[in-house]
Every structure is written in C-alpha cells, then in structure tokens.
Amino acid sequence: MKPAALLLLLPAIALAIGQSRYVDDAPQPGSFPIVRAKIAAPIFVDPADWPGVIRAAADLRADIARVTGLTPDSISAPGAGAILIGTLGRSPAIDRLVRDHKIDPSPIAGKWESWVIQTVDHTLVIAGSDKRGAIFGIYDLSEQIGVSPWYWWADVPVRDRDALYVKRGKTVEGPPAVKYRGIFLNDEAPRSPAGSRRSMGPTTTSSTKRSSS
Helix, strand or coil, X not given: CCHHHHXXXXXXXXXXXXXXXXXXXXXXXXXXXXXECCEECCEEECCCCCHXXXXXXXXXXXXXXHHHCCCCCECCCCCCCCEEEEECCCCHHHHHXXXXXXXXXXXXXXXXXXXXXXXXXXEEEEEXXXXXXXXXXXHHHHHHHCCCCCCCCCCCCCCXXXXXXXXXXXXXXXXXXXXXXXXXXXXXXXXXXXXCCCCCCCCCCCCEEEXXX
C-alpha cells in the first residue's frame, strides 16, 4: 500500500481502536448534556492548574464549537450543568470532590498519564492524575464528540451535530504500558496552526474502562 493511501486510512483507525463510545447524540437516563436545545455546557478549569491543561480546555471549547456551532462559556466557579476539568493536587475543585468522597481517585492517583471522566452532582468531571493525564482526558472527549486527532495534520472534517450527551457512568484510562506513547504534545508553548496538540496516531498502550456506576 502506498504511504499516501495509508495516511488516508489512519484517521478511521485512530477512532476505532479500543475505545468504547461514551458520547451520543440522544439523551439516555442519567446522561450529561454537553450541548442540547442550542445550549452548551460551560467549562471550568482552575487558573491554578497547569498551563497545558488550561490550554487544552480552551481547545475543547473550540472543538465543541466546531461540531455544534455553539461555544461553551468559560466560568469562574464550577457548578451543576458545567464541565469541570482539573488535575489531582493542582485543582482545588477536583481535590474538594475527592475530600467529599464524590469521586474516587484510587484508579488514577499516583499513576502517570491517567484520567477519569464521570458525572458528579450534574457536573461532568474530567480529572487527571497528572498534567498529561488531564490533557489526554480532554482530548479523548474531543475525539468522542467527533474531532479527529488528525484534525490538523490530515484536515479530517468534523460532522455537524445538534446535541451531545455523555452517557451515564465512569470512564477510566490507566497508565500506558510504556511511558512514551508516540504523542507530540507541546503543552508548554502556544498551540501552532500545525497542530502541536494532536496525537500523531492511535494510542494502543493503555487500557480504557467504563462502568455504569
């Protein structure tokens, strides 16, 4: 197969390997609405969090806008109906949920590049074990809503969607089998038009689990 033909196939492969779908167009019992009835859930990330996490949260806002035409607001405090993004030990809002036993950090705490996505008190929480864990969790949600990791390199188009819902349950991705995961993520410098934020290919060295609890 010619390299050019292989490149055309890679976006589809990247979306298909090992990932269960936890975002849908239609509501289900207990699902969280990212976008519904022309309203987008606002996004909160603590200003004390890592700069790369804050930047990735801004990318998520842009990705939701690409898919739905609606840009989520950035809010100064988390609350019901919002998307809360943060890193364990770096985000006071995430740490408060841990102290209040609203989220269980044990599947990711002390592990590198791990994250959990779950709904807590009508808030969608993306919590990372470390800086890259939070960033990978954010971009996994972007991929789930329809923005390919190859969006910048291969000009992969997005499909317009009027509504986005995260299914009830908890998604956990543990650390990769090897620490280097073939990803170039310049999370300490501004994003360039060349797409420094996106993975160069599918991640196959980590395990993703989803529970309905």
